[in-house]
Amino acid sequence: MKLRYFAWVRERVGRGEEERDIPPDVGSIADLVAFLKTQGEEYEAAFENERVVRAAIDRIHVKPNASILGAQEIAFFPPMTGG
Amino acid sequence: MKLRYFAWVRERVGRGEEERDIPPDVGSIADLVAFLKTQGEEYEAAFENERVVRAAIDRIHVKPNASILGAQEIAFFPPMTGG
Amino acid sequence: MAVRLQSEPFDAGAEIARLTKGRTDVGAVVSFTGLCRADGETGAISAMTLEHFPGMAEEELGRLETQARERWPLLDCLIVHRYGRLVPGDPIVLVIALSGHRQAAFEAANFLMDYLKTSAPFWKNEESESGSQWVSAKVEDDQRRNLW
């Protein structure tokens, strides 16, 4: 699975993207966040306040309960501040 | 008193402006309209539907009951259609 | 006061550039440009002539600008209105509002257009194949104005 990170989520994780094997029991965005938080303190820091971090599956905004089945790329980022 | 007319009010009256002596008992815009309607059929035509015609005293919009005491210039025109 | 009446066309982009040049306090610029449409108020038109009340037009637009500046924290504001004969595609009116944050600029520009439509002394006479005709005021314009 390709994972991407932006803004301060990227800074805390320490990279902009990575390829990572995801265990088969990880079914939703929330599951994926919980799994990543077991992968090192950089992920713990990035997802410290889980509810703040937004996610997109294949470049479409999704909620934490969205299924990641069939996803090519999942992105995590803070609330948007453009415009 | 200087009177000015714009748009179709001007076309019906047949002139853009005129100087006219106003009898002393003409106190309001409504009185002035009533007086002008006695001054010829061009005025009758212009003020045929009195409520449609708007007025300004010294370049400020006023209502029909506004006093014309001390006015330098009174203008009559249709509802505005600029912008 | 930044109100201009002119028969010449205006350049919306040049006005926006001039108003923002050298400033670092402006966060939002909203511009409205009104154009002459071939599908006019009285039907298909070939031209229109804007009559105005010189003196009162400037003063009334100035009063509207003052009201807008009292209601919203505007950093600057411009109203340009043309008069004379125009053809379809020609710009008629330009309103620009500058503010720190976007909502004030949007609302002030919208307010100025709604008020201008019903209180600035301009009258449109449209030309078509069947002659020329004065445009009637629209009830919706009065209604929109009364929403503010």
Next chain:
Amino acid sequence: MAVRLQSEPFDAGAEIARLTKGRTDVGAVVSFTGLCRADGETGAISAMTLEHFPGMAEEELGRLETQARERWPLLDCLIVHRYGRLVPGDPIVLVIALSGHRQAAFEAANFLMDYLKTSAPFWKNEESESGSQWVSAKVEDDQRRNLW
């Protein structure tokens, strides 16, 4: 679809002129320009860097444009958003909406800005004397978006 992402500045006036050129069906053009303010969200700033999610940013802005065209009778529409490092006074974002009558253009431009603020994947990092800091999303922006 008329959505552009670029690091270069844009010229609001040139875009308005290009979009209206040769047309006689456009009655109203509303443009919104968002600029970098010296008084930033995190205090006095010397510069800011806009990070974006390439690919998703274009797609998300395209989805917003589609929504706007479905809700209002727009004759044309343009969204330009910059990324990279900007200094106070620099333009950040441009939205232009064209319609027959003014209210559709005002509302569509306002809608696009409100939605863009909360759903387009851009993030501002502001630089000041004390270092650099990510801008926090504003609760008011979510509230404004939910009004539509």
